[in-house]
Structure formats: C-alpha cells, structure tokens
Amino acid sequence: MMKQYPNDTELHRITKKEITLKSRDNARTPMQWDKTKYGGFSSSKPWQKENESYEAINAESQVGVKGSVFEHWAEVLRLRKSHKDIFIYGDFKLLDLAHNDVFAYTRTFGEERAIVVANFRKTNVTWTIPEGLVFKEDRILISNYGGFSLKGGQVELRPFEAFACSLT
Numbered sequence: 001m002m003k004q005y006p007n008d009t010e011l012h013r014i015t016k017k018e019i020t021l022k023s024r025d026n027a028r029t030p031m032q033w034d035k036t037k038y039g040g041f042s043s044s045k046p047w048q049k050e051n052e053s054y055e056a057i058n059a060e061s062q063v064g065v066k067g068s069v070f071e072h073w074a075e076v077l078r079l080r081k082s083h084k085d086i087f088i089y090g091d092f093k094l095l096d097l098a099h100n101d102v103f104a105y106t107r108t109f110g111e112e113r114a115i116v117v118a119n120f121r122k123t124n125v126t127w128t129i130p131e132g133l134v135f136k137e138d139r140i141l142i143s144n145y146g147g148f149s150l151k152g153g154q155v156e157l158r159p160f161e162a163f164a165c166s167l168t
Contacts, residue, residue, distance in 0.1 A: 119157035
C-alpha cells in the first residue's frame with residue numbers, strides 16, 4: 001500500500017495505527033533468559049527491542065527462588081509430566097461457560113479425574129461449585145497461593161488465583 005500511494009501520508013498514518021492496534025508484537029518482547037546483552041535471547045540484535053528490565057527480571061535470576069514465576073512454571077510442567085495421562089490425554093470438560101471471571105474445567109482419564117480452576121481477575125471472585133463435584137483441599141496438586149478457600153459449596157478465589165485438585 002505504501003508503494004502504491006507513496007505520497008498519501010494520511011493513509012500511511014492510518015495504516016500504521018491499524019497495524020499497531022492489531023499486532024501482537026506491541027505486547028511481546030524477546031524472552032529474557034539472563035542478564036547478558038539482549039537478555040540472552042540472541043547473540044545478534046533481535047528485531048524487537050528487549051524489555052528494559054532484562055538485567056533484573058529474567059529466567060536465570062528466578063531459578064531456585066521459591067514463589068518465582070520460573071519455579072511456578074517448572075512445578076506446573078513437573079505436574080503435567082507426572083500426571084500425563086490426565087493432563088495430556090485426558091478428556092476436557094469446561095464447567096462454567098457463563099462465568100466471566102473464572103475458567104474452570106475437569107480432565108478425566110479412565111478412573112482419574114482432576115479439576116482446574118483459575119481466576120483471571122485482579123479482584124476476589126466467588127465461584128459456585130457445580131452439583132456433583134466434591135473436592136477437598138488435601139487433594140491439591142498445585143496452587144499458586146498454597147491452597148484454596150471452600151465455603152458452603154463455593155470457592156473464594158483471590159486475585160489471579162489458580163489451582164488443580166484431584167477428584168479421585
């Protein structure tokens with residue numbers, strides 16, 4: 001379009017604005033692996049600028065740090081690997097399509113069954129457990145808060161809380 005209309009600066013401005021709005025690139029930066037140049041993402045200059053925080057916030061700085069994002073995702077991956085039948089091959093069933101704040105589903109493989117519940121809001125959210133589902137805190141497989149709060153058939157979810165719990 002730019003070549004077809006080289007002098008149409010207004011068209012260029014509108015086109016650039018639309019591309020910027022619809023592109024995922026403005027929300028992503030190269031992975032920050034360590035504090036070396038370009039965050040360890042590349043030895044050559046990446047086409048996207050690395051985040052300015054790469055020297056302090058990177059994967060290497062979080063290894064072994066309890067509660068870090070890196071360690072949480074390492075735990076998620078260990079769980080997936082140790083329960084591969086259910087989390088990789090198990091049947092998926094969405095539980096509450098109508099709830100706008102909670103993403104909840106079950107995974108079932110043979111006699112094994114697990115539930116995953118996640119609050120994607122920065123506020124507390126209450127979620128009513130569907131009839132027929134019973135889960136207990138002592139069956140937690142993973143939780144970013146270290147547990148969950150059950151009160152009379154409802155789960156009180158803290159901001160961005162997520163957990164997986166065995167139902168068998």
